[in-house]
Amino acid sequence: MVLEDKVKPRVKPKFMVNVLCYKSKTLANGEHPLVIRVCKDGKKKYQSLGISIKAEYWDFSKNQPKRNCPNKEAIQQIIIQKTKEYQEQILEYKVENRDFTARALVDKVSNPVTAKTVKDVFDLQIKRLIDTKRLRYAEMHELVMRSLIKFNSHLDIYFSDIDITWLKGYENWLRANNLKENTIGLRFRTLRTLFNIAIEEKIVKSEYYPFDTFKVSKLSQKTAKRSISKDKVLDVLSYKGKTLYECLAIDLFTFSYFSAGINFVDMAQLTKDNLLDNRIVYVRKKTKKLINVPLQPLAIKLIDKYSDANSPYLFPILSKLHKTEQQKANRIHKVISKVNKNLKDIGKELNLPIDLTTYVARHTYATVLKRSGVNTSIISESLGHSSEKVTQIYLDSFENSQIDEAMKNLL
CATH class of the missing domain: 1.10.443.10 (Intergrase catalytic core)
Known part of the structure; x- marks a missing residue:
């Protein structure tokens, strides 16, 4: 009896990211653009690296510049950095257990969300309110922003820095300044609104949201009667x-x-x-x-x-x-x-x-x-x-x- 080695079928990768010299397109200087190619679920998406190379300097079997390529080190550095960005984004998707398409991956890496500080988002929201003619609401945001700056000295921090301890410190500071309960509640409701905007606009991850534990509802008194018979x-x-x-x-x-x-x-x-x-x-x-x-x-x-x-x-x-x-x-x-x-x-x-x-x-x-x-x-x-x-x-x-x-x- 002859025992035959079982040949395992080759498993096709679910996704692949590599760099190609896009020979199908020739630029005016005779060079071809280098592109990132993302393959996933049978779909392909290409994204230019913004650099080009002549075909004679590209190793098409290894998908990398040849040894005699001018600026080889610089080109390789760009390829390594860009490939790393895609791999990190793929890892983030895996950690969050989120599926993605080739197009979504390219869009996410090509158009990253610029990190914004709390001050940046306050300024942006105030401008939006002014643009929509909600001037008194804009003034309230400015008032809260100034209050937070007095408390923290600055707002060049990220929303992920605002945790339970930080919020309690702000609450104690407001009380030390003899603010009324409803005024304190209004300050926190404005800050909470801004945090929700930051989450919605992908400026901060929802896992950093502190207001599930820090209840703003406790900071309000029953409104005094405002009607007459x-x-x-x-x-x-x-x-x-x-x-x-x-x-x-x-x-x-x-x-x-x-x-x-x-x-x-x-x-x-x-x-x-x-x-x-x-x-x-x-x-x-x-x-x-x-x-x-x-x-x-x-x-x-x-x-x-x-x-x-x-x-x-x-x-x-x-x-x-x-x-x-x-x-x-x-x-x-x-x-x-x-x-x-x-x-x-x-x-x-x-x-x-x-x-x-x-x-x-x-x-x-x-x-x-x-x-x-x-x-x-x-x-x-x-x-x-x-x-x-x-x-x-x-x-x-x-x-x-x-x-x-x-x-x-x-x-």
């Missing part, structure tokens, strides 16, 4: 202002209450173009949600009261002089401060249980409808909320008639 609303609406600013403050409060709790920023930027078929139609600046609510009789009276043929705006907050977004933001901030000061004085005179502000009109609108039995989802839609994610999924299905009917409960 319906009878107190009537006291405010019937208040006779003694100055022009007091009258404006009462009118803006009234308009907000009867216009689905529109906030001051959106109210300031309303123009005649937002009035369609006896309705107010606008896109909420904060959430970009389309708001479409009926004009109540008192709201119509106020629009008529402040109508100005020389101004496109419904109320005397902005004018044609305010052209840039920064000018508009500054003006709105200045006016709302004066309006709220007047409202607080009026609230004290009326013995209201809370400080009266324009935001109270928004909260009260929602509270009055809720106490009248209106569905929370309908209220959320009319307010243009985005934080109530569960209800927002199906809010767009409600018809205007449901909000119209709901708003009849305001008085």
Whole structure:
């Protein structure tokens, strides 16, 4: 009996990375480009190394420059470095247990994510917010960034450096500076948002995310009551202002209450173009949600009261002089401060249980409808909320008639 050696079948490699002299293409100087060839699952992808060589100086059997090749050492160094980059990326895919295609591998190595520091990402996000005209939100990011720089001396660190110990140190530093609980919570929520952006944009791996353990939710106090009863609303609406600013403050409060709790920023930027078929139609600046609510009789009276043929705006907050977004933001901030000061004085005179502000009109609108039995989802839609994610999924299905009917409960 003759024992025969079993010949093992040759296993075709799942993937292969090598460098070729791409002879099919000849450049004007007679040289051929050197390319990385990635083979995986029968698919091939080529990527130029940015260098070329004459065929006579290339060993096609060994896929390397010949001994007599000019600049041989430099070319070999480039080949070794580039091949190493591909091997390291393949190893990273294996460690993460992620599959990949030849194209994905080439794209990943050819277009690597530039390492960004926390400062870099803050600057980028602030620019994005400014570009999208969310100036107050941009200012909040700038404030948090400055706070972090004071704490850490600089932000030339990577997100992977922000761990539980670092966050606790920042929290203790904020407390030592006597910041209020909700202010501390706001700082951390902003930082958490930035960390999530960094993960989404592949700047840091999700495994470094510290906020699964460090709970930001513990850093918030229950918000003080911001609504008043319906009878107190009537006291405010019937208040006779003694100055022009007091009258404006009462009118803006009234308009907000009867216009689905529109906030001051959106109210300031309303123009005649937002009035369609006896309705107010606008896109909420904060959430970009389309708001479409009926004009109540008192709201119509106020629009008529402040109508100005020389101004496109419904109320005397902005004018044609305010052209840039920064000018508009500054003006709105200045006016709302004066309006709220007047409202607080009026609230004290009326013995209201809370400080009266324009935001109270928004909260009260929602509270009055809720106490009248209106569905929370309908209220959320009319307010243009985005934080109530569960209800927002199906809010767009409600018809205007449901909000119209709901708003009849305001008085």
